[in-house]
Amino acid sequence: MIRPQWASLRSRPAVLPLPRIRAIATSSSSSTPSSSSSTDAPSQLSARERRQLRNERRESLSAAGGGWREEVEERLLRRRKKSDKPSWKEELNLDNLALLGPQWWVVRVSRVNGHETAERLARRLAAGFPLADFKVYHPAVKVKRKLKNGSVSVKPKPIYPGCAFLHCVLNKEIHDFVREVDGVGGFLGSKVGNSKRQINKPKPVGVGDMEEIFKQAKREQELHDLSFEEEEAIAAAAAGEKKVEQEGLRAEEKPKSRTKRSSGVKISKSNSEDPASLLPGKNVRFIAGSFVNYVGLLKKIDPKAGMATVGIMMFGKETIVDVDCEEIVAEAL
Known part of the structure; x- marks a missing residue:
């Protein structure tokens, strides 16, 4: 009768491999080889063997009076801490903008009639939030032009077309209120969030940048006023010369004849x-x-x-x- 192969294997006693950890430990204790061999040995061990070595080292340290827990704590303290970066949910919360206090914010308006949108925004904010402090600034140069009838027309020419500046303590309620005003295209900022949800978070303008904008608007207005005054002076001088020429022509002409009245036409x-x-x-x-x-x-x-x-x-x-x-x-x- 032929026995199955698995039966012969079952009858044999199981031979387990001896752990390598003891052999390596005894060899390292009995002999003192060079430092290169001792450092290369742990790198060739498996994860289980390294864990056993670590436990034995801790036991030897505790038996010698040293504390391995203090050593681990020191390593954890020396490890670099992560930066306190807010989570994406906190970045999406626009109410956190109120923590910055009063700031200047850039509002997108129309490039053509941006001054009208800025005036409308100021009226709506004054009516919707009467207790809050707001400032709406639309930098523009008042361009003067003299018409044919002698009157002077004044029209604003924006320095930054499509932009108006709002000074307030911004939160989600005011942010949504400003976006609902006719002619407003939202705030100027950057995208925040993740792939599931993203919003355009407003970015404040620095105080130094706003001071430069104020100075630029004042400087351009002064230059335009000076050029308009020069044009007026040149036009007045030209008008005076034309008047003198016309008076000279009239002086050269003789008195008009009034004898021929039959046709009813004034003939010179x-x-x-x-x-x-x-x-x-x-x-x-x-x-x-x-x-x-x-x-x-x-x-x-x-x-x-x-x-x-x-x-x-x-x-x-x-x-x-x-x-x-x-x-x-x-x-x-």
Whole structure:
């Protein structure tokens, strides 16, 4: 009868391998080899053998009177501590911004009518939080321009288009309130959080940076006012020269003839000498009025009203104007 192979193996006594830890320990105690061999031996041990060596060393230290616990505590104290970095949940909490106190914050507004959005934001904050202290600043230069009727128009030109500055103690309630104002695109900041949730956390502006912005706005406003005053002086000097020229031309002209009244047209001396001088289709020159020294084409003439329709070229296009017949003369060929 043939016995199975596993039965013969079962009958044999089990031979367990001797632990290597004792052999290594006795060899190290009996002989004193070089330091290189002693340091290379632990690196070749398994994790179990290293654990047994550590326990034996601790027992020997405790038997000799030394405390291995104190040694471990010293190593833990010498280990570098982790930086106290807030968690991502704390970074998402906008109420922690109130701990910074009053700060300047950048608010995104429209690049075209940003000053109107800044005024609207100031009114809404004053109505929604009457007990809080707010300052809304939109740095801009007041550009002055003189119109044709003599009046001066003033329009703001933003220094930082699309940005307004808000000074307050910011928290989540005020943050959400500002974002709901018409024309506001949120705060300028950085993305915080993780892949599950991210928000745009506002970033405050330093005091030194705000002082530079105030100085820049003041400096640019002074430069613009100075240039506007220079332009006004130049325009006044040019207007004075034109007035002197017109007075000289009027002094050279003779008194107007008033004998010919049958047609009802006021005819000057220059036109009375040549009755066919003012005829539609001919070129005429302006000697008075708003279009002095302009040359145009006479379209039609109304003798009863004393008015003439002239086409002049302005900005590359023909412009039709109605003027008094006394303001034009026939252009000399």
